[in-house]
Amino acid sequence: MISPVLTFFNNKGGVGKTSLVYHLAWMFASLRKRIVAADLDPQANLTAAFLMEEEIEAIWQEEKTEEEKTGSTVYRCVEPLAGIGDIAEPHLRKIAADLYLLPGDVRLSRYEEVLSTEWPNSMGDHNLYRPMRILSSFWQVMQMAARTVQADLVLVDIGPNLGAINRSALLATDYVAIPLGADLFSLQGLGNLGPALRSWKSLWKKRLDNWKESEEARRYPDFQLPDGKMQPIGYLCQQHGVRLERPVQAYDKWVQRIPGSYRKHVLGEEDIPGLRQEEDPYCLATIKHYRSLVPMAQECRKPIFNLTSADGAIGSHANAVHDSRRDFDLLAKKIAEKIGLQL
Numbered sequence: 001m002i003s004p005v006l007t008f009f010n011n012k013g014g015v016g017k018t019s020l021v022y023h024l025a026w027m028f029a030s031l032r033k034r035i036v037a038a039d040l041d042p043q044a045n046l047t048a049a050f051l052m053e054e055e056i057e058a059i060w061q062e063e064k065t066e067e068e069k070t071g072s073t074v075y076r077c078v079e080p081l082a083g084i085g086d087i088a089e090p091h092l093r094k095i096a097a098d099l100y101l102l103p104g105d106v107r108l109s110r111y112e113e114v115l116s117t118e119w120p121n122s123m124g125d126h127n128l129y130r131p132m133r134i135l136s137s138f139w140q141v142m143q144m145a146a147r148t149v150q151a152d153l154v155l156v157d158i159g160p161n162l163g164a165i166n167r168s169a170l171l172a173t174d175y176v177a178i179p180l181g182a183d184l185f186s187l188q189g190l191g192n193l194g195p196a197l198r199s200w201k202s203l204w205k206k207r208l209d210n211w212k213e214s215e216e217a218r219r220y221p222d223f224q225l226p227d228g229k230m231q232p233i234g235y236l237c238q239q240h241g242v243r244l245e246r247p248v249q250a251y252d253k254w255v256q257r258i259p260g261s262y263r264k265h266v267l268g269e270e271d272i273p274g275l276r277q278e279e280d281p282y283c284l285a286t287i288k289h290y291r292s293l294v295p296m297a298q299e300c301r302k303p304i305f306n307l308t309s310a311d312g313a314i315g316s317h318a319n320a321v322h323d324s325r326r327d328f329d330l331l332a333k334k335i336a337e338k339i340g341l342q343l
């Protein structure tokens with residue numbers, strides 16, 4: 001069984017990637033879909049959202065036993081490949097019913113160089129097995145993880161850059177959702193992100209073709225590789241990045257440039273003049289500013305929509321919690337429809 005992989009990506013930082021993966025993981029699990037949330041950002045913010053510091057420290061210090069050969073973090077799973085070992089079986093953390101975490105690791109940044117080195121090697125005439133194994137290692141680990149719990153979907157959080165770790169994360173990705181802010185930087189960022197996605201897709205295809213032609217492909221008939229589909233399913237527009245003192249018109253000016261910019265840079269399509277963001281089928285959602293609910297939920301290590309009066313969500317907060325549940329439920333259903341996931 002191969003599970004679909006959905007990655008939240010933008011090389012612009014602070015646009016809500018981690019927060020979206022966290023909330024959608026909880027929401028899909030509450031809709032009875034089994035989820036593996038994979039933290040491929042060396043900053044490990046997603047892991048910090050799910051687990052207490054002491055738990056993370058224990059995971060990072062966990063040593064692999066020879067008999068078990070399991071990896072407690074994504075880095076621990078792929079690390080043996082840099083030597084002469086095999087990928088270690090991922091040890092997932094159960095967060096809730098139908099919700100599992102593949103923990104991140106600050107040491108993952110060490111893998112950046114290994115991935116960079118193997119990228120050109122994977123286009124050679126021979127000795128392709130090692131580079132192809134390393135470049136596809138995130139996909140291999142995520143699929144092993146998904147198989148152990150029979151996951152319906154893998155949700156991936158990555159850091160804000162166009163480096164080799166993210167390239168490998170994207171090769172492992174079937175669907176890409178792009179969170180954006182309504183500002184100059186986000187729109188400029190799309191100009192880098194869209195071409196990078198399209199170039200990675202075509203360069204991976206060349207590597208797959210090169211592999212299929214090779215003598216090693218016949219020697220390793222059971223070796224599976226990701227398709228590198230990387231299909232953009234739409235964008236999410238964040239309102240929380242908006243400076244409160246900024247006039248509404250300024251926000252609207254940038255928001256209304258998003259549909260054209262997304263088409264041009266990400267899809268390589270023509271703009272539809274006059275198409276407003278609210279009517280754009282590629283706009284998956286506008287994400288509200290949840291204000292004081294954010295620290296409240298972080299403190300309780302819960303999604304915003306699960307806050308209760310015991311957590312301090314009373315009065316207008318309780319209404320906002322209720323609304324956030326409706327918003328994330330709608331978003332999860334919209335995403336499910338885009339990726340063909342039956343709910």
Ligand SMILES: Nc1ncnc2c1ncn2[C@@H]1O[C@H](COP(=O)(O)OP(=O)(O)OP(=O)(O)O)[C@@H](O)[C@H]1O
Nearest residue numbers: 013014015016017018019160240288289290291294
């Ligand atoms: N809907 C929201 N309302 C209010 N604050 C939010 C909302 N979503 C995210 N935030 C806050 O905005 C900040 C950035 O969000 P987040 O960490 O999810 O972004 P990111 O894109 O993952 O950042 P990075 O690029 O650093 O990984 C965080 O402090 C988060 O708590």
Ligand SMILES: [Mg+2]
Nearest residue numbers: 017018041045
């Ligand atoms: Mg993040």
